[in-house]
Amino acid sequence: MTPEQARQMIKDILREIAPDCDPDTLPGDADLRDSLELDSLDFLNFVEELAQRSGRRIDEDDYPKLATLASGAAFLAGS
Amino acid sequence: MPALGADMEQGTLVEWLVKPGDQIHKGDIIAVVDTDKSAIEVESFHTGTVEALITPVGETVPVGTVLATITETEAEPARPGAAEAGRPGAVEAGVPAAMGAPAAAAAGPAAMGAGPAAVEAGRPAAAGAPKGKRAPGKRAPGRARPGRTPAPAGPAAPVHSTPLVRHEAGQLGVDLAAVHGTGRGGTITRADVEYAAASRRVRATPLARRLAAELGVDLGTVTGTGTGGAVREADVRRAAAAGAPAAQQPPAQPPAAAAAAGQAPHAGEAGRPATAGRAGTAGRAESMRQAIARLMARSKREIPHYYVTNTVDMGTAMSWLRERNRRLEVSQRLVPAALLLRATALAARQVPELNGYWGEDHFVPGPAVHLGVAISLRGGGLITPAIHHADDLAPGELMAKLRDLVNRARAGRLRSSEMTDATITVTNLGDQGVESVTGVIYPPQVALVGFGKIVERPWAVNGLLGIRPVVVTTLAADHRATDGYTGGRFLTAIAQLLQRPEEL
Numbered sequence: 041m042t043p044e045q046a047r048q049m050i051k052d053i054l055r056e057i058a059p060d061c062d063p064d065t066l067p068g069d070a071d072l073r074d075s076l077e078l079d080s081l082d083f084l085n086f087v088e089e090l091a092q093r094s095g096r097r098i099d100e101d102d103y104p105k106l107a108t109l110a111s112g113a114a115f116l117a118g119s
Numbered sequence: 120m121p122a123l124g125a126d127m128e129q130g131t132l133v134e135w136l137v138k139p140g141d142q143i144h145k146g147d148i149i150a151v152v153d154t155d156k157s158a159i160e161v162e163s164f165h166t167g168t169v170e171a172l173i174t175p176v177g178e179t180v181p182v183g184t185v186l187a188t189i190t191e192t193e194a195e196p197a198r199p200g201a202a203e204a205g206r207p208g209a210v211e212a213g214v215p216a217a218m219g220a221p222a223a224a225a226a227g228p229a230a231m232g233a234g235p236a237a238v239e240a241g242r243p244a245a246a247g248a249p250k251g252k253r254a255p256g257k258r259a260p261g262r263a264r265p266g267r268t269p270a271p272a273g274p275a276a277p278v279h280s281t282p283l284v285r286h287e288a289g290q291l292g293v294d295l296a297a298v299h300g301t302g303r304g305g306t307i308t309r310a311d312v313e314y315a316a317a318s319r320r321v322r323a324t325p326l327a328r329r330l331a332a333e334l335g336v337d338l339g340t341v342t343g344t345g346t347g348g349a350v351r352e353a354d355v356r357r358a359a360a361a362g363a364p365a366a367q368q369p370p371a372q373p374p375a376a377a378a379a380a381g382q383a384p385h386a387g388e389a390g391r392p393a394t395a396g397r398a399g400t401a402g403r404a405e406s407m408r409q410a411i412a413r414l415m416a417r418s419k420r421e422i423p424h425y426y427v428t429n430t431v432d433m434g435t436a437m438s439w440l441r442e443r444n445r446r447l448e449v450s451q452r453l454v455p456a457a458l459l460l461r462a463t464a465l466a467a468r469q470v471p472e473l474n475g476y477w478g479e480d481h482f483v484p485g486p487a488v489h490l491g492v493a494i495s496l497r498g499g500g501l502i503t504p505a506i507h508h509a510d511d512l513a514p515g516e517l518m519a520k521l522r523d524l525v526n527r528a529r530a531g532r533l534r535s536s537e538m539t540d541a542t543i544t545v546t547n548l549g550d551q552g553v554e555s556v557t558g559v560i561y562p563p564q565v566a567l568v569g570f571g572k573i574v575e576r577p578w579a580v581n582g583l584l585g586i587r588p589v590v591v592t593t594l595a596a597d598h599r600a601t602d603g604y605t606g607g608r609f610l611t612a613i614a615q616l617l618q619r620p621e622e623l
Contacts, residue, residue: 060497079495079550080454081525088449100444100452 041094046116050109053089057082068110090116120174120184123152123159123538124503125562126414130154131179132186141169143189148534150186155403155410156502158531159538167191331355407500418559422477423598426557429610431617432580433573433588439620456547457518459570459590459613461623464488464509464517466612467543472601473566473594473609474542482565482600491541491561492521494528503561504533505541514623543568555591565597566609 041049051063058076066075073083087106091098094116098106105115120130134151137143148160149169170188174180284307331338331350341358343350436458444452467474467488475485490509495501506512506520527533541561547570548556554574558567571591578587592613596606616623 058497077497080456081522084449084452084454084522085526091449098449100441 041117043113043117046094047109047113049093049116050090050112053086053093056089057086063109066109069108071107072109072112073107120152120180120182120186121161121535121539122182123154123161123535124156126410127154127156127182128410129179129181130159132174132176133158134176135172135187137169137172137187139169139171142192143167143169146536152535155406156500157496157528157533159533159535161186161535163189165189165191404499407496411500414562415559418562422560422562422565424560424595425598425603425606426593426595427603427606427610428555428557428591428593429614430589430591431614432578433590433617434578436617436620437573437588451515453514453518455573455590456550456570457514457521458617458620458623459547460490460492460506460509460521460545461512461514461517462613462616463543463545463568464490464512465616465623466609468510469612470605470609472605473596475565475600476542476563477565477597477600478563485542487542489540489542491544491564492524493544493546493558494525496529502528502533503541503544504528504537505539507536507540545570548572555593557593558595560595560597565600566606567595568613569593569595 054061054063054072054076058078061076063076066072072078072086076082078086083103087098087103090096090106090112096116102115106112120132123130131153132150133153135149136151137147137149143149143163143166145163145166147163149163150161152159152161167189170190172187174184174186180186331341336355336358338350338355341350341354343354433455437455440453440455440458467490471484472482474488476483487508488510489505489507491503491505493501493503504524506517506524509517509520512520524533524537541564543564543566544558544561545568546556546558550572552572555571556569558569560567569592571593573588573590575586576589578585578589580587592610594606594610596609
């Protein structure tokens with residue numbers, strides 16, 4: 041997965057979880073949970089969907105890497 | 120129209136899921152009602168046959184209005200005049216039973232939603248007529264109904280399925296004809312529909328769904344422009360503007376009573392920005408604000424609150440959680456809130472004096488631990504549905520229930536029993552980043568438990584200073600029902616339970 045694809049995937053999922061928000065307007069380094077007001081269950085839904093679509097195992101220790109759009113895309117695109 | 124929460128005064132019938140002649144069981148979902156807060160699935164309080172649907176779709180009626188009449192199965196065929204005996208049970212009659220004594224008790228001087236329902240139940244079924252929408256004779260349940268024909272069957276009619284399943288299929292955009300039924304005789308079950316939906320779902324945002332219901336737009340006819348063809352708010356508006364004759368709208372709410380507006384329920388809970396700019400949701404947000412204002416003002420007016428607070432070491436619980444989650448798929452993982460809820464439910468069982476309702480002048484114990492959970496809604500406001508028998512659920516089950524409840528609350532698909540049954544409520548503002556929350560009790564309950572954010576703090580254990588994750592737990596309780604000593608026992612029980620997470 042390229043970083044651009046990863047970024048798109050993250051945005052798609054965020055759009056479903058927080059339909060009122062537009063991830064396109066989100067700065068790459070903004071904290072997702074803060075700016076989109078995701079609670080812990082929202083975030084769990086986000087991680088679950090991300091793991092499913094990317095086919096990648098995401099552990100709790102990886103959660104900090106999913107904090108922003110930029111770091112999340114880098115994490116998913118990396119090996 | 121049942122009182123779906125103590126703050127409800129009226130409701131709009133959005134959809135009937137049954138028709139006259141249908142056999143229904145207690146607990147079946149028979150209608151969808153829109154309240155100030157959310158669309159709620161109304162469950163039947165009776166087992167029997169649907170006699171007549173009284174309240175038409177789209178009508179807004181006060182709590183206590185008869186929605187439909189149901190002939191109970193055990194009853195003999197009703198004779199003319201039987202209505203005076205009140206035998207064909209009006210749906211309404213079940214409300215006081217479901218709410219128990221507290222509903223009646225709530226009908227005090229400042230009677231909120233529950234009052235009229237209780238009154239209604241005392242009357243014969245036919246006495247529900249005062250709204251004058253129909254001639255009383257027309258609704259006498261005992262009379263023969265020569266014209267009783269099944270309602271026009273939907274496109275999915277040839278397929279074996281229940282009304283509920285058909286409704287669910289409609290909601291999820293699943294064509295029943297294409298679904299393989301795994302139930303008895305090939306009947307399509309809810310699980311089948313959900314399975315089909317998971318693989319091919321017509322997506323719509325919760326906001327779009329609510330708006331579609333408000334504007335009377337059939338989601339199935341709307342072309343979605345969102346990701347994967349998801350129907351978004353703008354799509355619904357476009358469809359509505361394109362001339363689908365909108366359903367009758369209730370008159371616009373009067374401007375909010377300015378005095379009430381200041382009284383937020385659980386300080387900060389309404390922190391999510393209200394979507395005031397949007398015409399459709401603004402009406403809902405405003406009426407929800409008013410409902411919350413009325414209820415919370417009543418709580419503070421009538422309930423002498425006392426408060427106790429405790430700081431709990433979460434070190435053991437968090438390590439246990441991390442270790443447990445490490446081995447599990449994302450969908451099986453627990454969030455700390457699940458442990459906090461579990462500990463609360465068990466503590467409520469240990470200290471039953473806090474689990475129940477305040478009646479006229481005495482405490483009425485709850486029939487079980489039905490844990491109300493304050494859920495903040497996107498677009499503002501909050502809703503506090505119950506997790507039934509929370510003390511009987513293992514953390515994993517509780518977690519699954521919680522996720523389901525939050526998702527349905529935000530999608531506007533809660534059930535009536537979830538709205539009325541809570542015996543004690545929890546507000547967990549930890550996710551919003553505050554350290555503690557001191558709540559306002561949800562009448563007629565007698566206790567509200569608050570959890571703040573789990574934060575790392577310097578902590579002394581056995582004379583040594585270390586850094587531990589801790590959480591501030593608070594209890595707001597009704598001093599009429601209990602004293603501070605009881606509240607203290609309750610918070611101590613929570614703290615002790617959280618020290619042995621493996622036993623939770």
